[in-house]
Amino acid sequence: MTIELRVLRASEWDGWYDGLNLAFGGVPQSPERRELIRDITVAERSLAAWDGDLCVGTAGSFRFGVAVPGGGLAVMAGVSLVTVAATHRRRGVLTSMMRRQLDDFRAWGEPLAILGASEPAIYGRFGYGPSTHLLKADIDTSRVRLTVPEGTDEVGLREVPPGDSLADCEAVYAELVPARPGMIARLPGWERLGVLDVPEFREGTSHLRCVVAERDGRTTGYVRFRVRPTWDDAGPKGSVEVQDLFALDPASRAALMRHLFGIDLTSTVSLGNCPVDDAWQHLVSDIRRCAVRINDGGHVRLVEVGAALEARTYRVPVDVVFDVKDAFCPWNEGRWRLSGDPKGATCERTGDPADLALDVRDLGTVYLGGTRLTELAAAGRVRELRPGALAEATTAFTSDTAPWVPHDI
Numbered sequence: 001m002t003i004e005l006r007v008l009r010a011s012e013w014d015g016w017y018d019g020l021n022l023a024f025g026g027v028p029q030s031p032e033r034r035e036l037i038r039d040i041t042v043a044e045r046s047l048a049a050w051d052g053d054l055c056v057g058t059a060g061s062f063r064f065g066v067a068v069p070g071g072g073l074a075v076m077a078g079v080s081l082v083t084v085a086a087t088h089r090r091r092g093v094l095t096s097m098m099r100r101q102l103d104d105f106r107a108w109g110e111p112l113a114i115l116g117a118s119e120p121a122i123y124g125r126f127g128y129g130p131s132t133h134l135l136k137a138d139i140d141t142s143r144v145r146l147t148v149p150e151g152t153d154e155v156g157l158r159e160v161p162p163g164d165s166l167a168d169c170e171a172v173y174a175e176l177v178p179a180r181p182g183m184i185a186r187l188p189g190w191e192r193l194g195v196l197d198v199p200e201f202r203e204g205t206s207h208l209r210c211v212v213a214e215r216d217g218r219t220t221g222y223v224r225f226r227v228r229p230t231w232d233d234a235g236p237k238g239s240v241e242v243q244d245l246f247a248l249d250p251a252s253r254a255a256l257m258r259h260l261f262g263i264d265l266t267s268t269v270s271l272g273n274c275p276v277d278d279a280w281q282h283l284v285s286d287i288r289r290c291a292v293r294i295n296d297g298g299h300v301r302l303v304e305v306g307a308a309l310e311a312r313t314y315r316v317p318v319d320v321v322f323d324v325k326d327a328f329c330p331w332n333e334g335r336w337r338l339s340g341d342p343k344g345a346t347c348e349r350t351g352d353p354a355d356l357a358l359d360v361r362d363l364g365t366v367y368l369g370g371t372r373l374t375e376l377a378a379a380g381r382v383r384e385l386r387p388g389a390l391a392e393a394t395t396a397f398t399s400d401t402a403p404w405v406p407h408d409i
């Protein structure tokens with residue numbers, strides 16, 4: 001059996017997408033969803049593995065601006081739509097697609113790659129490290145009280161069809177992107193994913209609903225959610241399943257949360273994907289009744305170590321030599337001197353002795369400033385070779401806000 005790996009041709013998209021859908025379980029998809037994915041697929045960046053005329057492997061990517069510590073946007077390849085047919089698994093098809101992708105990203109001058117993993121065990125071997133986390137919660141609104149900050153009563157709320165408010169909501173989202181590492185500057189068309197409301201997403205819930213927050217005639221936030229009405233012998237016990245909540249200020253955020261807490265016939269607000277430092281946690285009376293869980297989010301790969309470390313800034317001045325191991329992309333191997341501060345950075349090859357030794361995967365883990373280098377050192381993943389270097393680099397890499405990837409890539 002010979003597997004041929006090549007760039008996707010637009011005319012092959014249907015067979016490619018059928019193969020992909022099958023690998024994710026084969027549940028039928030509505031035409032609207034399929035057409036939207038077709039529209040946003042970038043064929044010349046997508047790979048297809050063929051066994052004869054059968055598509056047995058898929059991998060897509062997108063060129064995004066992603067917020068990095070310091071408030072800038074770095075060019076990142078967003079990796080997605082990765083599958084291998086069950087009949088062809090564990091024969092190295094994924095490995096060959098990862099190889100090709102990383103060589104391409106390098107050739108295209110994309111110093112970083114980011115992905116959301118279906119299973120976190122898959123991508124570490126290719127140099128990706130879990131760089132962001134996400135928080136999930138099921139808040140028992142029959143027991144948990146919300147204390148809102150001053151100004152909340154001045155925020156007006158209006159329920160609107162999600163599609164009608166799209167431009168105003170996108171403006172709110174765009175304004176928030178630089179404030180949090182990991183936020184994605186969406187490509188044209190991606191905003192439509194946020195209002196996609198197909199039957200397979202509902203399963204007993206309402207249509208997608210949207211409430212916008214307004215002050216002085218301006219949209220200052222929005223929440224998109226579905227209501228799942230359920231009942232038992234004691235009465236209603238429905239839940240509010242939140243898809244997105246974005247707000248430009250604390251009062252608007254609190255007003256939207258208060259709205260969710262007050263929806264009649266419901267007693268749970270479920271948040272499926274929030275930043276781990278999301279402010280609502282400081283407004284609730286009883287965090288234990290919020291059933292908070294944390295999962296991995298965006299996995300980051302430094303494609304070019306030097307350019308990647310220069311693409312962000314550092315919280316305090318730092319001058320440190322890393323000795324990097326990178327079995328999958330050996331062009332990164334060796335010693336790199338990073339000199340940076342809050343204004344910018346240079347990162348170049350050096351013959352100087354190393355201060356810290358680590359794998360490229362661990363640089364990916366700390367890149368967006370959420371996980372500290374000291375945590376990885378405690379796990380034995382980072383070795384300090386010059387006393388003091390670990391503390392210096394840890395402070396410099398850390399972000400003020402927890403990094404977070406707001407939606408599927």
Ligand SMILES: CC(=O)SCCNC(=O)CCNC(=O)[C@H](O)C(C)(C)COP(=O)(O)OP(=O)(O)OC[C@H]1O[C@@H](n2cnc3c(N)ncnc32)[C@H](O)[C@@H]1OP(=O)(O)O
Pocket residue numbers: 023024079080081082083084085088089090091092093094095096115116117118119121122125
């Ligand atoms: C960014 C995204 O799109 S995430 C979505 C990923 N896709 C899916 O989860 C869909 C369902 N699964 C699949 O399509 C496939 O099983 C894949 C893509 C996960 C793996 O594809 P394969 O072609 O089987 O992987 P490949 O043979 O190259 O395996 C390489 C190595 O990774 C390991 N590996 C592959 N998948 C997994 C996994 N799910 N968990 C742990 N290890 C894995 C293999 O064991 C192998 O290890 P080895 O080198 O030590 O032998």
